[in-house]
Amino acid sequence: MTSDPATYPGHRFPAEIISHAVWLYHVFSLSLRDVELILAERGITVTHESIRSWCRKFGAEFAAKLRRGRPKPGDTWHLDKVFLRINGVLHYLWRAVDQHGVVLDILVQGRRNGSAAKRFFKRLLAGLKYKPKRIVTDGLRSYGAAKREVLPDVRHRTSRYLNNRAENSHRPTRRRERQMQRFKSPKQAQRFLSAHSMIYGHFRPRRHLMTAAQHQRARAEAFRIWRQETCARAAV
Incomplete structure (x- = not known):
């Protein structure tokens, strides 16, 4: 006998549909109405507002599960920030990636001074429970002030030319x-x-460093982990 599809408490749609909608929205540059249309083509009638609710509620949960299960990050961290204009006010998106291009964490802040850099460093360390051997940043002096206080024993390299990994990671944003x-x-x-x-990032391995067979295995493993974390384990 075939068992009923797994569902999340309080939701009438199966977990597989909800997780697929969240996957579509975050992995591709689609609007909520685009996701609604894709699901409708497959015979699933759901409003874009429901999809918005799913992405808001489950997106953070799924991301947290993936973050807890990811391998230990590399020992070289690249840090960078870009501006975000929100309602006409300038904000800054701080981002850290390791030498493999894996995003470690992000933080939106209203400033880029030493206090903001220190807050980002502390967030990174609290989330990863691990210190790098080296950090690479641009020439912003706020990094140096925060590094001396939070990571005094870590080597610090400043170069506008060595930080492409962090800068490139801003493109999807x-x-x-x-x-x-x-x-x-x-x-x-x-x-x-x-x-x-x-x-x-979970579905975007560094393909240029892999053979075709390695990339296929990495992609299959990414889907296996996604199904496990969003359907088999999360749903009851």
């Missing part, structure tokens, strides 16, 4: 920012980008 017609608030930007960076 810029695409989503344009598609969403800018973020509406710092809280919304932080909530969305925290989930997006983890889910998007």
Whole structure:
């Protein structure tokens, strides 16, 4: 006898449909209405507002599960920040990646001074429970002030030419920012980008460093972990 599809408490749609909608929204540059249309083509009638609710509720949960299960990060961290204009006010998106291009964490803040850098460093260490051997940043002096206080024993390299890994990792954010017609608030930007960076990166291994067979195995493993964390384990 075939068992009934797994569901999440309080939701009438199967977990497989909900997780698929969240996957579509975060992995591809789609709007909520685009996801609604894709699901409708497959015979699933659901409004874009319901999809918004799913992505808001489950996106963070799925990202947290993926973050807890990911391998230990590399020992060299690249840090960078870009500006975000939210409701006409300038904010800064701080981002850290390891030498393999894996996003470690992001933080949206209103400043880029020493206190903001220190807050980001502490967030990284609290979330990873691990210290790097080296950090690479641009020439912003706020990094040095925070590093001396929070990571005094870690080597610090400043170079505008060695930080391409962190700078390139901002590209998916810029695409989503344009598609969403800018973020509406710092809280919304932080909530969305925290989930997006983890889910998007989970399905984007560094393909140029892999053979075709290695990439296929990495992709299959990414899907296996996604199904496990979003359907088999999370649903009851």
